[in-house]
Amino acid sequence: MQKIFEQLSVTKHLLFWTLLAIPVSLTAGSLVALFLWLLDVVTRFRWEHAWLLYLLPLAGVVIHFLYKLWGKNSEAGNNLIMDEIHQPGGGVPARMAPLVLITTLITHLFGGSAGREGTAVQIGGSLASLLGKWFRLSKEDTRIILMMGIAAGFGAVFGTPLTGAIFALEVLAIGRIKYNALVPCLIASVFADIVCSAWGLHHTKYHIRIVTDFDFLLLGKIILGGVAFGLAGYVFALSSHSIKSFSNRLIKTHKWLIPVTGGCIVILLTFIAGTEDYLGLGVTASSPDGISIVNAFNENGVTSWSWLWKLVFTAVTLGTGFKGGEVTPLFFIGAALGNTIAMLTGAPVELFAGLGFIAVFAAATNTPIACTIMGVELFGSDYILYYAVACFTAYYFSGHSGIYTSQRLAVSKKDGATLED
Amino acid sequence: MQKIFEQLSVTKHLLFWTLLAIPVSLTAGSLVALFLWLLDVVTRFRWEHAWLLYLLPLAGVVIHFLYKLWGKNSEAGNNLIMDEIHQPGGGVPARMAPLVLITTLITHLFGGSAGREGTAVQIGGSLASLLGKWFRLSKEDTRIILMMGIAAGFGAVFGTPLTGAIFALEVLAIGRIKYNALVPCLIASVFADIVCSAWGLHHTKYHIRIVTDFDFLLLGKIILGGVAFGLAGYVFALSSHSIKSFSNRLIKTHKWLIPVTGGCIVILLTFIAGTEDYLGLGVTASSPDGISIVNAFNENGVTSWSWLWKLVFTAVTLGTGFKGGEVTPLFFIGAALGNTIAMLTGAPVELFAGLGFIAVFAAATNTPIACTIMGVELFGSDYILYYAVACFTAYYFSGHSGIYTSQRLAVSKKDGATLED
Numbered sequence: 032m033q034k035i036f037e038q039l040s041v042t043k044h045l046l047f048w049t050l051l052a053i054p055v056s057l058t059a060g061s062l063v064a065l066f067l068w069l070l071d072v073v074t075r076f077r078w079e080h081a082w083l084l085y086l087l088p089l090a091g092v093v094i095h096f097l098y099k100l101w102g103k104n105s106e107a108g109n110n111l112i113m114d115e116i117h118q119p120g121g122g123v124p125a126r127m128a129p130l131v132l133i134t135t136l137i138t139h140l141f142g143g144s145a146g147r148e149g150t151a152v153q154i155g156g157s158l159a160s161l162l163g164k165w166f167r168l169s170k171e172d173t174r175i176i177l178m179m180g181i182a183a184g185f186g187a188v189f190g191t192p193l194t195g196a197i198f199a200l201e202v203l204a205i206g207r208i209k210y211n212a213l214v215p216c217l218i219a220s221v222f223a224d225i226v227c228s229a230w231g232l233h234h235t236k237y238h239i240r241i242v243t244d245f246d247f248l249l250l251g252k253i254i255l256g257g258v259a260f261g262l263a264g265y266v267f268a269l270s271s272h273s274i275k276s277f278s279n280r281l282i283k284t285h286k287w288l289i290p291v292t293g294g295c296i297v298i299l300l301t302f303i304a305g306t307e308d309y310l311g312l313g314v315t316a317s318s319p320d321g322i323s324i325v326n327a328f329n330e331n332g333v334t335s336w337s338w339l340w341k342l343v344f345t346a347v348t349l350g351t352g353f354k355g356g357e358v359t360p361l362f363f364i365g366a367a368l369g370n371t372i373a374m375l376t377g378a379p380v381e382l383f384a385g386l387g388f389i390a391v392f393a394a395a396t397n398t399p400i401a402c403t404i405m406g407v408e409l410f411g412s413d414y415i416l417y418y419a420v421a422c423f424t425a426y427y428f429s430g431h432s433g434i435y436t437s438q439r440l441a442v443s444k445k446d447g448a449t450l451e452d
Numbered sequence: 453m454q455k456i457f458e459q460l461s462v463t464k465h466l467l468f469w470t471l472l473a474i475p476v477s478l479t480a481g482s483l484v485a486l487f488l489w490l491l492d493v494v495t496r497f498r499w500e501h502a503w504l505l506y507l508l509p510l511a512g513v514v515i516h517f518l519y520k521l522w523g524k525n526s527e528a529g530n531n532l533i534m535d536e537i538h539q540p541g542g543g544v545p546a547r548m549a550p551l552v553l554i555t556t557l558i559t560h561l562f563g564g565s566a567g568r569e570g571t572a573v574q575i576g577g578s579l580a581s582l583l584g585k586w587f588r589l590s591k592e593d594t595r596i597i598l599m600m601g602i603a604a605g606f607g608a609v610f611g612t613p614l615t616g617a618i619f620a621l622e623v624l625a626i627g628r629i630k631y632n633a634l635v636p637c638l639i640a641s642v643f644a645d646i647v648c649s650a651w652g653l654h655h656t657k658y659h660i661r662i663v664t665d666f667d668f669l670l671l672g673k674i675i676l677g678g679v680a681f682g683l684a685g686y687v688f689a690l691s692s693h694s695i696k697s698f699s700n701r702l703i704k705t706h707k708w709l710i711p712v713t714g715g716c717i718v719i720l721l722t723f724i725a726g727t728e729d730y731l732g733l734g735v736t737a738s739s740p741d742g743i744s745i746v747n748a749f750n751e752n753g754v755t756s757w758s759w760l761w762k763l764v765f766t767a768v769t770l771g772t773g774f775k776g777g778e779v780t781p782l783f784f785i786g787a788a789l790g791n792t793i794a795m796l797t798g799a800p801v802e803l804f805a806g807l808g809f810i811a812v813f814a815a816a817t818n819t820p821i822a823c824t825i826m827g828v829e830l831f832g833s834d835y836i837l838y839y840a841v842a843c844f845t846a847y848y849f850s851g852h853s854g855i856y857t858s859q860r861l862a863v864s865k866k867d868g869a870t871l872e873d
Contacts, residue, residue, distance in 0.1 A: 037852070192837060211863050213847070214844050214848055250642075407833045444631075446465060
C-alpha cells in the first residue's frame with residue numbers, strides 16, 4: 032500500500048509543477064519572444080547606421096548607471112540565480128528582467144559583441160523568482176522554480192527545449208547532474224518554446240549534410256578538434272575574467288570609465304580588424320557573404336583567425352560591463368574555429384563548424400551532455416557520436432573554471448575524484 | 453603555469469584511459485560478438501526443435517549447479533559489478549564472463565524468456581576487473597575500469613555506444629549522473645562497438661516514420677503513455693523480485709527445485725498463451741508474423757495483452773534463477789504496451805512502440821537520459837523531445853526500486869531531496 036501512495040505522491044508533485052510551469056513559461060516565453068524580436072530590430076538598425084558604434088562608450092556609461100541606480104544586486108546576473116539555487120538567500124530581484132533586457136538591447140544597438148542566452152536566462156530566472164514569492168514557495172521549491180526559469184529562458188531563446196532542461200540541471204555544478212527537477216524543467220522549457228514560437232519567432236536553421244561513414248582518421252581529427260575547442264573555451268573564460276579583474280584594479284574610482292575604455296577598445300578593434308562583422312550577435316552578417324555563424328558552415332566562409340577576433344571582441348565587451356550572454360559568441364568562436372580546423376586538416380567543414388558550435392560552449396559552461404543534445408536538436412542525429420566525442424573532449428580540456436563563477440565543482444576532471452555532493 | 457599543468461595532467465589521464473580502453477574493448481567487443489552469434493544460433497536451433505522447451509526444468513538444474521560449483525560470488529551478476537564500483541571489495545571474478553555466457557545460452561536454447569544486456573555487461577565487467585588486477589590499478593582506477601566494462605558490454609551488445617557510456621554512469625545511482633568516467637566510458641563503448649561490428653555482427657534496425665508535427669493532444673497521449681510505461685517497469689521489477697524472494701522462502705532446501713518449478717511454469721504458460729513467441733529473446737519470432745519486438749512496430753502486430761504475457765514469462769524465468777538480461781524483454785514489454793496504447797488512443801503505432809521500447813527500460817533501470825539518447829541512436833532525432841517526455845515521465849512513475857538492487861538512491865523522485873552523494 033505504501034508503494035501505491037508513493038506513486039500518488041509523485042503524481043501530486045508533477046501536477047503541482049505542471050500547473051506552476053504554466054505562468055513561468057507563459058511569461059518567460061513571451062518576454063523572450065519580445066526580446067528576440069527587439070534584438071532583431073536593433074541589429075538591423077545598427078547595420079543601417081554604422082556610426083552608432085562611436086556611441087558605444089557612451090552606451091556603456093548609461094548601462095553602468097542604470098545598474099548602479101536601479102540594479103540592486105542584479106548585476107551579478109546568471110551567477111546570482113545560480114547562487115540562489117545553491118543557497119537560497121535574498122532572492123533574485125524582479126527588476127533583473129527589464130534591466131537586463133534593456134541593457135542587452137543597448138549593448139547590441141551600439142555594436143557590443145555579446146549574446147542573448149544570459150539575458151533570456153535572467154528573464155526566466157527573475158520571473159520565476161517573482162512567481163515563487165507570490166505563491167509563497169518553500170526554500171526547496173524556490174530552487175526548483177529557479178531551475179525552471181533557467182530552462183524556460185534557455186529553451187525558448189534557442190528553440191531547443193530538451194537542451195534547456197538538461198542545461199538547467201547540468202550548469203549548477205561541474206561533473207554532475209542531479210535529477211531533482213528533471214520533469215519540471217522539461218515542462219517549463221517545452222511550454223516556453225511553444226509560447227515563443229506561437230508569437231511567430233523562428234530560429235535559424237543549421238544543416239549538416241551526411242558526409243561520410245565512420246572512419247578512424249576522422250575520429251582522430253574530431254578528438255584533436257575537441258582539444259582545440261576545449262582550450263578555446265578555456266581561453267575565453269580566462270580572458271573575460273582577467274579583463275574584468277584587471278580593469279577593476281586599474282580603475283579604482285569612477286568605475287564608469289571601465290565601459291568607456293571597453294567601448295573605445297571595441298571601436299579600435301573594429302578598425303584593426305577592418306570589418307564590423309565581429310560586432311553584435313553574429314548569427315548572420317549585414318552582407319550575405321560577411322563573417323557570421325551561418326557562413327562558418329561554408330568553405331572559406333570565415334578567415335583563419337575569425338574565431339580569435341570574435342573571442343577578443345566579446346571578452347572586451349562583456350569584461351568591461353556591457354550586457355548580454357556569452358553563448359552566441361561562443362557558438363561563433365566554435366563554428367569559426369571548426370571551420371579553420373576543417374580547412375587545415377581537410378575535414379568536412381559543415382561537420383566541424385557544427386562540432387565547434389556546440390563544443391566550445393560545452394567547454395566554457397561545463398555542460399557536455401546538454402551540448403551533445405543541442406547538437407541533436409539543431410543538426411539531427413546522424414552525428415550524435417561525434418557531438419559527444421567533441422563535447423566530452425572539450426569539457427575535459429577547459430579546466431576547472433568556466434564562464435560562471437558560481438558554478439560549483441562536484442567531480443574533478445583530472446582523476447574523477449568527488450569533491451562535493 | 454599551474455593552469456597549464458592542469459591541462460597536461462588531464463591529457464595524461466585521458467591517454468592512460470585510452471590505452472587501457474584498447475584491451476577492454478577488444479576483449480569485451482569480441483566476446484560480445486561471439487555471444488550474439490551463438491545466441492542467434494541457439495535461437496534458430498530452438499525454433500526448429502520445439503521439444504527443447506520440455507527440457508527447460510532440467511536446464512535450470514544444470515545452471516543452478518554450474519553456479520553452485522564454480523560460481524563463487526558471481527551469481528550476483530550486474531549487482532556485484534555495481535557493488536564493486538560503489539565499494540571496491542573482493543573484485544569481480546574472471547569466471548563470471550564464461551559462466552554467464554554459457555548459462556545465458558542454455559537459458560535461450562531451452563526457451564527461457566530473457567535478454568542479453570546482463571550477459572554483455574557481466575562479460576565486460578569481469579574482463580575489465582581481470583585487466584584491472586593485471587595492471588595493478590588503484591581502488592579509484594578499478595572503479596573507472598569497471599564502468600568502462602559496463603559501457604563496453606552495453607555499447608557493443610545493442611550497437612549504441614553513446615547510450616552505453618551514459619548508461620554506465622547513470623545506472624549506479626537513482627537521480628544523479630557523475631562524470632568521473634565520462635570520456636573513458638565513451639572510448640570503451642565506441643571501440644567495443646567497432647570491434648563487435650568488425651566481427652560482422654549487425655544490429656536490428658528499427659524505423660519510425662515522421663508522422664506529425666507537434667500537437668498538444670499527442671503530447672497528452674505521450675504523457676499518459678509515459679505513466680503506463682513507468683508502472684509497467686515498476687510492476688516488472690516488483691514481480692521478478694517477489695518471485696525470487698517467494699520461491700526462496702517456499703523452497704528452503706534443495707534449491708535446485710526452484711529452477712525446476714520455474715521451468716515447469718514457463719512450459720505451462722506457453723500452453724495457456726498458445727504460442728511460443730514469448731520464449732527467448734523476442735526481437736523477431738520464428739514466423740514472420742509472430743509476436744515480436746519488430747512486429748510491435750506494426751498495427752495489429754501484437755495482441756492487447758502481449759506486454760503482460762512477456763512480463764510474466766520473463767519475471768518467472770529470471771526470478772527462478774535462469775540467466776540472461778532483463779533489457780531486451782523490457783524492450784518487448786514496452787514496444788508491445790506502446791502498440792496497445794496507440795491502438796486504444798488512436799496514436800501513431802510506430803512512435804508509441806518506439807517510446808515504450810525505451811521508456812519501460814528507463815523506468816525499470818532508472819536511466820532516463822541514457823534511454824532518451826538510445827531513442828536517438830536507434831530511431832533518429834525527429835522525436836527526441838517525445839523520447840525525453842516518455843522516459844522522464846516513466847522514470848518518475850517507477851518508484852524507488854528498479855531491477856538492480858545494488859543501485860543507490862541519490863535524489864528522491866517525490867520531492868527532489870538529495871539523499872546521498
